[in-house]
Amino acid sequence: MNKPLTLGVAGLGTVGSGLLRLIASHADKLAEAAGRPIVVTGVSARTKSKPRGPETAKARWFPDPVALATDPGIDVFVELIGGDDGVAKAAVEAALKAGKHVVTANKALLAKHGIELAKLAEKNGVALNFEAAVAGAIPVIKTLRESLAANEVRRVYGILNGTCNYILTRMEEEHLSFDAALKEAQEKGYAESDPTFDVGGFDAAHKLALLTSLAFGTKVAFEEIHVEGIQQITAADIKAAAELGYCIKLLGVATQTESGIEARVNPTFVSMDSAISEVDGVTNCVALDSDFAGTLLLVGAGAGSSATASSVASDILDIARGIVRPPFVRPVASLKPHKRAKIGAHQGAYYVRLSVMDKPGAMAGITKRMGDRNVSLESIVQRRPRIPPSAAGDTTPTANTAAPVILVTHETTEKAIREALAAIESDGNVAERPQLIRIEEL
């Protein structure tokens, strides 16, 4: 048997403990697949006191992850600390500079510093692998880097955040409000006590930034991604979607267009006839449209201790076999800059929910504003007037009564529909901000 591959594992939280469990339970399998034993020789975590698995008993303890990262006893530094700066970054940089291979699940770090870290990895001839950073167990990085390497990728999209998908699924299944579904997700451990990072779409945007770079051969550009979260999605939207044959998913979508890359994370109407509409709960999926392979859809566990550990282990195995590739497919020097597509140029159909004031001419004013921008409507559904809470039991409409109206547009540009809605709002024909959601044909 060849010389073992030695690992230093920093961070023993959800993913780190999963990795140690995997290594302990599948040592023979790993050794066979790698052609050499895989051994954890050093570990580091915030607190030493917690009980660890059998693997850590044999490993040296490092209070400082940076010291572990550069220790002569390790071949590979496995960064599972998290955070887009601070000690995670310091340790990864130190490891790369010391000529250690790095495996990380840290999407925030890579979305922010991926290119400089890739440069460092290249300069030192080592691997920087991050299969676990995007969509948990789904092998999307390998698929983009290797399986589709002979393809021109045109679009990458997917459900990249399990917290949001869980919330939207529960809203759909149980007719819950956003707040009730969020509370449930928090109770189940699927959402943080401060959920902004997930429900605001930022976590999905980190992952989309990495996928965009891999798909189009461009520099990672998190700041170029348009991000909308799911906080504004109401039970009324979910219900209207279902009636129209759609469900609502938070999608990350990056498309190569004539004017540049359009990359966005936003709630989206997805047809119930699509496979993606069946991706429920904390499950993630990624679809890749390319010229020769067509559309590939990969579905799987997007997070969790075991699922993420599986991807970390697959990255380690590639290193054990001596495979070192440029982290973002091409060498950093040949990555193109991320050129953003013209804003508002997206063509598509839209769902609009308006709270229309119960006054003469309101609907006429609204449809005129649409017509002025050449936005034509596929359907208009007006519901019976909503009774304000103060008037419960009183069936006489009041001056404040507004009726929900659902519009579905024909294909139009985002610019046109946004301008029309701004005009409608300033006309005073609606009682609240209009809801606007894209309909994607996937």
Place this chain on the structure above:
Amino acid sequence: MNKPLTLGVAGLGTVGSGLLRLIASHADKLAEAAGRPIVVTGVSARTKSKPRGPETAKARWFPDPVALATDPGIDVFVELIGGDDGVAKAAVEAALKAGKHVVTANKALLAKHGIELAKLAEKNGVALNFEAAVAGAIPVIKTLRESLAANEVRRVYGILNGTCNYILTRMEEEHLSFDAALKEAQEKGYAESDPTFDVGGFDAAHKLALLTSLAFGTKVAFEEIHVEGIQQITAADIKAAAELGYCIKLLGVATQTESGIEARVNPTFVSMDSAISEVDGVTNCVALDSDFAGTLLLVGAGAGSSATASSVASDILDIARGIVRPPFVRPVASLKPHKRAKIGAHQGAYYVRLSVMDKPGAMAGITKRMGDRNVSLESIVQRRPRIPPSAAGDTTPTANTAAPVILVTHETTEKAIREALAAIESDGNVAERPQLIRIEEL
């Protein structure tokens, strides 16, 4: 730039022409991904006369694929001839013996001779890559070999034949009979004039044999797979399935059970709530259940010139980067024998369609036979009597009248339900052979 990787391509049909197109249109992309140019230096096909793409103009013509396979001018022999023996086998063997890497899309050859060819590849230190042999563009071989290498795989299943899936989809969408849907598939070029190989389930079984070996580390054992085709599926079955919330798919399923491996290809009831139920037309999918990664579902084009060429190209790129792995994950010497699970041990629910004779005591006799084998029924639906064509317009039941009855069982063993149905048939209570279809919870 490094020395080019030279290819000899044998077989210029659907896949071969797609590969030449891919190489011609993406030469720069390939060179970048491989770190060296990829050049076709020799080609071979049944007839030289047909017009070829620009790539073949520069390549030498070989009337004999075996001569091409051993030509000193090639590094990699790409076998796209097809057939489970004959010239394809001779050429692949010759190439491996001559120390050439081999890339093939030939599932029939590998299902029959995979192990001996893998041994030859190992002995000569070369690659035998076959991503294109299973499920077209879907990177399932790479996922099993690499991404899930740290996992214990428990089950692999999928829609592995596009012809069958197209036929079943059309039967469902348009309420066509099997014969009408087959005819349409033939007209569209999705089915051969002799469709037995596809509709009989044999093509799916070849692919399942390869997946089973990769998933469980066992020797390829095509002959151990239970194969049923879709020829017996009727419009009545499709309709009943829809009413029960299912669709019918031809699935290949291999499961690691306590008594061994259960590997089978058969029509299956799949819940309409599952993502797999949305995989329609010629699209394929493969699901992989494993201990750490959970369930991964991969969906994509299962056949076609471009899609298959993409997988061939990805195999070539791995070789260009110097990556040589054992063809079936482990060295042949450490592959376990395929041990078949006990027959009839499968536990599950079943759909049964009976044509029950219109005579006193028939249903009582049927339910008694079920009860005798402890098969309990979840539902019984009896339709109004079918009027035989000779009696059209006459509403008086005749002695020959039989009524379709749909049964859904609770969980039972395959042995029990098959015995019950055999007894029911021999009792003379049914007018035709009972239809039995598994219901899989996926």
